[in-house]
Amino acid sequence: MTDSPRTFPVREDVERRLAKRYRAELRFRTAGLTAIGIAVAILCILIGSIASEGVPAFTAKELVLRVELDADRVDPEGDGSVASLRRGSYNRVLQDALREAFPGVTARNDLRTLFGLYTPLNATRLMDAVLDDPALVGNSYVFTMPLADDLDLYLKGRLVEDRTLPTAGRLTASTDGDIVSLRSTTADFTALAREIEQSMAAEARTLELRVEQVRLALDQVPAADAPRLQAEADRHAAAAVNLRQLARAPDGFLPLTGDVPSVIVESGGQAFRLTQLAVDGKSARGEVVLGSGLVENADDWTLYVVDTPESRRRVSDQLIIWTRSLVEREMIQTGFNTYLFANADSREPELAGIKGALYGSILTMIITMFLSVPIGVFTAVYLEEYAPKNRVTDFIEVNINNLAAVPSIVFGLLGLAVFINFFGLPRSAPLVGGLVLSLMTLPTVIIATRAALKAVPPSIRQAALGVGASKTQAVFHHVLPLAAPGILTGSIIGLAQALGETAPLLMIGMVAFIADAPSLGLAGFTEPATVMPVQIFLWSDGAERAFEARTAAAILILLALMIGFNAVAIYLRRRFERRW
Amino acid sequence: MHDAQTQPTVYHKNSLGGSDIKVEVRDVSVSYGEKQALFNVSLDIPDKSVTAFIGPSGCGKSTFLRCMNRMNDTIDGARVSGSLKIDGAEVNDRAVDPVVLRASVGMVFQKPNPFPKSIYDNVAYGPRIHGLASGRDELDAIVEQSLRKAGLWAEVSDRLQDPGTGLSGGQQQRLVIARAIAVNPEVILMDEPCSALDPIATAKIEDLIDELRENYCIIIVTHSMQQAARVSQMTAFFHMGSLIEVGPTEEIFTNPLESRTQDYITGRFG
Numbered sequence: 028m029t030d031s032p033r034t035f036p037v038r039e040d041v042e043r044r045l046a047k048r049y050r051a052e053l054r055f056r057t058a059g060l061t062a063i064g065i066a067v068a069i070l071c072i073l074i075g076s077i078a079s080e081g082v083p084a085f086t087a088k089e090l091v092l093r094v095e096l097d098a099d100r101v102d103p104e105g106d107g108s109v110a111s112l113r114r115g116s117y118n119r120v121l122q123d124a125l126r127e128a129f130p131g132v133t134a135r136n137d138l139r140t141l142f143g144l145y146t147p148l149n150a151t152r153l154m155d156a157v158l159d160d161p162a163l164v165g166n167s168y169v170f171t172m173p174l175a176d177d178l179d180l181y182l183k184g185r186l187v188e189d190r191t192l193p194t195a196g197r198l199t200a201s202t203d204g205d206i207v208s209l210r211s212t213t214a215d216f217t218a219l220a221r222e223i224e225q226s227m228a229a230e231a232r233t234l235e236l237r238v239e240q241v242r243l244a245l246d247q248v249p250a251a252d253a254p255r256l257q258a259e260a261d262r263h264a265a266a267a268v269n270l271r272q273l274a275r276a277p278d279g280f281l282p283l284t285g286d287v288p289s290v291i292v293e294s295g296g297q298a299f300r301l302t303q304l305a306v307d308g309k310s311a312r313g314e315v316v317l318g319s320g321l322v323e324n325a326d327d328w329t330l331y332v333v334d335t336p337e338s339r340r341r342v343s344d345q346l347i348i349w350t351r352s353l354v355e356r357e358m359i360q361t362g363f364n365t366y367l368f369a370n371a372d373s374r375e376p377e378l379a380g381i382k383g384a385l386y387g388s389i390l391t392m393i394i395t396m397f398l399s400v401p402i403g404v405f406t407a408v409y410l411e412e413y414a415p416k417n418r419v420t421d422f423i424e425v426n427i428n429n430l431a432a433v434p435s436i437v438f439g440l441l442g443l444a445v446f447i448n449f450f451g452l453p454r455s456a457p458l459v460g461g462l463v464l465s466l467m468t469l470p471t472v473i474i475a476t477r478a479a480l481k482a483v484p485p486s487i488r489q490a491a492l493g494v495g496a497s498k499t500q501a502v503f504h505h506v507l508p509l510a511a512p513g514i515l516t517g518s519i520i521g522l523a524q525a526l527g528e529t530a531p532l533l534m535i536g537m538v539a540f541i542a543d544a545p546s547l548g549l550a551g552f553t554e555p556a557t558v559m560p561v562q563i564f565l566w567s568d569g570a571e572r573a574f575e576a577r578t579a580a581a582i583l584i585l586l587a588l589m590i591g592f593n594a595v596a597i598y599l600r601r602r603f604e605r606r607w
Numbered sequence: 608m609h610d611a612q613t614q615p616t617v618y619h620k621n622s623l624g625g626s627d628i629k630v631e632v633r634d635v636s637v638s639y640g641e642k643q644a645l646f647n648v649s650l651d652i653p654d655k656s657v658t659a660f661i662g663p664s665g666c667g668k669s670t671f672l673r674c675m676n677r678m679n680d681t682i683d684g685a686r687v688s689g690s691l692k693i694d695g696a697e698v699n700d701r702a703v704d705p706v707v708l709r710a711s712v713g714m715v716f717q718k719p720n721p722f723p724k725s726i727y728d729n730v731a732y733g734p735r736i737h738g739l740a741s742g743r744d745e746l747d748a749i750v751e752q753s754l755r756k757a758g759l760w761a762e763v764s765d766r767l768q769d770p771g772t773g774l775s776g777g778q779q780q781r782l783v784i785a786r787a788i789a790v791n792p793e794v795i796l797m798d799e800p801c802s803a804l805d806p807i808a809t810a811k812i813e814d815l816i817d818e819l820r821e822n823y824c825i826i827i828v829t830h831s832m833q834q835a836a837r838v839s840q841m842t843a844f845f846h847m848g849s850l851i852e853v854g855p856t857e858e859i860f861t862n863p864l865e866s867r868t869q870d871y872i873t874g875r876f877g
């Protein structure tokens with residue numbers, strides 16, 4: 028008798044099914060891996076984009092100024108009292124220091140632009156420093172303050188397109204009245220002149236196309252609109268003609284208007300802003316922004332081009348030149364952005380920080396934790412271990428599960444109606460925020476705790492009851508400790524959810540602009556505050572571009588907090604987990 | 608199909624009434640919700656001996672065992688009727704606190720269920736909650752005594768702080784017995800204590816039961832005929848919720864009076 032398995036018909040059948048089963052398994056695994064791959068990729072893109080946006084906000088460009096705290100400036104009464112020091116003109120002190128750094132800047136307008144290097148809110152910071160240490164009065168003091176937000180962005184390369192062109196020749200500059208003539212021994216300006224010419228031609232072409240479009244449209248619009256359109260077409264046409272005319276450079280010079288890239292020549296301590304480029308590429312005309320305006324045969328000079336036209340950016344050529352000069356003189360340093368952590372919210376992005384929101388979040392979380400965790404855990408213990416199983420408890424259970432699915436904004440409305448309008452608690456306070464978030468977190472804690480209690484094997488309860496423990500002893504000595512990891516994980520996840528919640532807090536007024544951080548004490552619970560996610564929401568709406576980076580940075584900080592929370596949950600779970 | 612309720616129990620000589628009766632059961636019935644699981648059981652259980660409950664699974668042995676320490680109270684919907692006296696005191700009396708009762712009626716379960724704590728804490732738990740020891744030394748003494756009585760001392764004396772769950776199955780079961788002994792019970796209930804153990808561990812537990820018999824009234828549920836024959840002096844045979852026959856073990860195994868007992872013992876059903 029041969030026992031070759033192939034002779035069994037059933038075996039073939041099995042083989043066929045086996046191949047099918049393998050295929051199904053392979054399909055399933057591929058699908059699983061693909062899903063995970065997509066999820067991981069999306070997560071990476073998300074975090075990557077937020078990080079690349081937010082990381083620059085963690086550093087700050089700071090202006091380091093030696094300020095003279097003359098007594099007649101900061102101590103008007105001359106008695107050194109707090110009241111007197113509070114009335115000092117600290118902004119003038121800062122202005123004096125900047126004037127000293129740029130002695131050539133004298134015109135009113137130029138000075139106003141110069142003082143745009145910083146926000147006057149820094150005067151208050153200087154005053155605080157003096158109030159902290161009145162001995163500073165009459166001395167010079169090194170004061171560090173953040174550079175204006177736009178210049179900070181500029182230095183981080185996030186505001187304009189710019190480049191430095193190579194130069195080969197020697198530069199000579201001579202002034203003739205207000206106009207400076209610059210000459211290089213080689214044709215260093217040629218490439219630039221060609222570019223400008225082309226961009227002018229392109230701009231003119233665009234204008235001409237617009238004119239054609241408008242003329243075509245003229246036939247189709249109502250007669251009443253025709254004159255307006257005609258005027259527009261005429262204006263564009265004139266501009267185009269003008270541009271073409273200028274691009275032809277009748278006097279041998281191309282004009283550099285605010286609509287084309289800015290060209291800046293720097294040599295030693297001097298800086299020129301060019302207004303005309305010669306078509307021969309060897310010379311140019313411009314104005315002195317920094318220095319005396321005299322250069323003799325210098326071979327160390329740079330041609331700095333800001334491709335974003337001046338009319339399309341928020342910082343002028345002047346400010347750019349001054350900022351670059353301060354960097355050159357090492358009066359601008361790059362440091363960790365302490366303002367982001369040490370300050371509360373501010374209208375000025377460079378001074379805005381998350382401290383207020385962070386403290387608000389901490390205070391709110393304290394309330395939420397001390398309310399929702401004990402109440403939730405004891406509710407769950409009662410329902411799971413003590414409550415008789417009947418219609419009433421069924422009803423309660425169904426409703427708790429429903430509460431977990433209620434949109435969070437509803438809890439905000441409830442908080443507004445009950446805590447603020449009925450009980451008269453203060454608006455915008457962490458106390459109310461915590462109460463509202465407790466309501467929201469309770470169902471999560473209860474459900475997680477019940478699941479954890481259910482997972483404790485009944486044999487443990489029997490063992491405890493069997494040696495004569497009472498029900499309460501069995502629960503508190505054995506069941507709760509075993510359920511602790513699950514309860515902790517559930518509670519922390521619930522709290523993390525509350526930490527990231529915005530909607531219900533909008534309803535109770537925690538969305539206001541609050542420039543002072545609440546105190547981290549008992550009083551802080553009723554002081555107006557906001558929380559991290561609301562701060563992010565507020566900043567994301569900020570007009571200044573610098574708020575974009577700060578928004579991303581705040582998101583990163585919130586994410587880090589969340590990851591921290593979850594890490595604690597995992598650690599506690601590992602720590603308390605016991606096998607049975 | 609038998610109608611269990613109409614079947615009277617067959618009592619062997621000396622099996623109902625006597626001098627050293629520890630537990631006296633009269634007409635105990637149990638139902639879970641609508642379903643009756645135990646029908647009018649009456650039985651006397653002697654002190655300082657081992658009584659075995661045998662019968663096919665689902666016949667109500669565990670249910671009956673749980674009546675002795677009112678563990679049925681912990682089951683939703685369980686109702687117990689009839690009289691069950693230990694040393695003449697009614698167990699089913701409302702005035703009796705099951706917590707106090709369970710201190711004198713220890714229980715060992717089918718699956719070893721030590722607490723996920725140290726060996727020491729497992730044994731010390733009962734004495735602690737009942738306040739049996741006034742100091743650390745006394746507690747140490749109780750733990751050592753209990754572990755010695757459970758035959759585990761030699762194996763664990765040097766690692767009392769290790770987790771009880773780290774012991775082998777047989778050791779865990781002896782630890783659980785030590786835990787039960789530690790509160791000084793008079794009756795020890797064991798529900799199939801060896802069904803999760805290997806033969807060597809089973810033999811150890813059986814030897815232990817034989818030793819414990821000198822001081823305690825032991826009631827053991829088993830589905831192993833041989834085990835019942837080896838360790839018990841009295842045997843009660845249950846079938847479909849009724850107590851069919853009860854008597855000295857030797858007689859039940861050599862000379863059963865009921866045909867169903869005979870059938871079960873010889874392995875014709877079960």
Ligand SMILES: Nc1ncnc2c1ncn2[C@@H]1O[C@H](COP(=O)(O)OP(=O)(O)O)[C@@H](O)[C@H]1O
Nearest residue numbers: 639644662663664665666667668669670671682
């Ligand atoms: N907790 C319970 N709830 C409902 N019915 C139960 C419960 N425990 C046991 N029973 C029923 O009671 C009967 C006896 O069970 P049990 O005493 O566990 O039998 P044995 O221990 O002899 O195998 C069985 O029919 C079982 O289904």
Ligand SMILES: [Mg+2]
Nearest residue numbers: 668669670798
């Ligand atoms: Mg059983």
